[in-house]
Amino acid sequence: MLKLGLDIDSVVCEMIPTVLQKVNTKHRTALTKKDIIDWNMETSQFKLYNEIIDTFDDMNIMLGLPPVLGAKPALRILAEDFELIFITTRPKEYAQQTKRWVWSMLAVDGSEIHHVERDKNGIDVDILVDDNLGNVFKFAGQGKPAIVFDQPWNSEKAFLERVSIFWKDWAERPIHRAHGWLGVGGALFTIYEVAEKYCGDR
Numbered sequence: 001m002l003k004l005g006l007d008i009d010s011v012v013c014e015m016i017p018t019v020l021q022k023v024n025t026k027h028r029t030a031l032t033k034k035d036i037i038d039w040n041m042e043t044s045q046f047k048l049y050n051e052i053i054d055t056f057d058d059m060n061i062m063l064g065l066p067p068v069l070g071a072k073p074a075l076r077i078l079a080e081d082f083e084l085i086f087i088t089t090r091p092k093e094y095a096q097q098t099k100r101w102v103w104s105m106l107a108v109d110g111s112e113i114h115h116v117e118r119d120k121n122g123i124d125v126d127i128l129v130d131d132n133l134g135n136v137f138k139f140a141g142q143g144k145p146a147i148v149f150d151q152p153w154n155s156e157k158a159f160l161e162r163v164s165i166f167w168k169d170w171a172e173r174p175i176h177r178a179h180g181w182l183g184v185g186g187a188l189f190t191i192y193e194v195a196e197k198y199c200g201d202r
Contacts, residue, residue, distance in 0.1 A: 002199050004082040004191065005125030005139075007132065008090065008098065011149045012071040012106060019048075019055050034152050039132075056094050063097060067105050070170030075108050078191065084111040087120045087128075126199050127191065145194045 009015045020031050027045045041048040056062050078084060090098055092115045099113055114123050120135050121142065128139045131149040140146040148154060150169075 001081070001083050002127065002195055003085055003125040004078060005085050005087050005120065005123060005128040005130075006075075007120075007128075007130040007135070007149070008086055008088040008102075010068070010131045010151055011129055012068055012075065012086075013101065014066045014068045015052070015055070018061065018065055019051050022055065023051050037153050037155065039153055053091075056090065056097070059097060062094070063101055063104065065101065065105070068170060072106050074170045075106055079108055079111075082191075082195075084108060085123065085125050086111060086113045087123050087125070087130075088113070088115055089118065090115060127194055129191070145199070147190060147194065 006012060016033050016036060020033065020036075023029060023046060024031055029045070036048065039048065055065075075084065086098075086102060088098065095113070095115055098115075102108055102111065102113060116122065119138065120128065120130070121138050127145050127147065128136065129147045129149060130136050130139075131151045131154055133148065133154045136146040136148050
């Protein structure tokens with residue numbers, strides 16, 4: 001069974017809107033997700049990273065973060081054909097809360113969850129899905145298929161076009177898989193296409 005590596009935040013967990021809601025209330029700003037073009041965003045009023053950590057520190061908010069639209073049904077199907085391995089750069093002190101979130105919000109129990117500081121290449125997976133261009137570039141540099149989950153902060157796509165595949169969301173639309181499956185499409189279908197094209201002999 002192929003190992004599918006999945007980033008958590010902004011790939012399966014919709015975190016940024018909740019963080020921005022707190023930022024806008026606290027600092028009287030009107031930021032939207034489209035305004036976040038850099039994870040290291042810093043203004044005279046706040047640092048985005050610090051606001052994210054503040055969100056994680058509130059367990060009720062953290063455990064209530066919604067899944068990215070369409071991720072839950074897609075992952076339920078993928079779990080039948082892939083070994084799902086979540087790889088996140090969330091600090092390790094949030095490991096238990098992250099595990100609880102994956103189980104309660106995605107209903108994917110028993111999946112591996114790895115917390116890494118930066119480099120995700122040390123985790124043994126066959127395909128990586130991430131919204132961080134650096135992670136995708138390094139993984140693709142190993143000759144493995146990497147898929148970019150398109151977000152406002154990963155707009156520098158030109159240098160990755162030859163080694164990566166981009167998708168917008170976990171769109172739900174009918175698609176047909178080779179052995180007769182009909183159901184959720186979009187990003188899900190992309191994963192099956194990548195698996196067949198690049199990992200078909202494994």
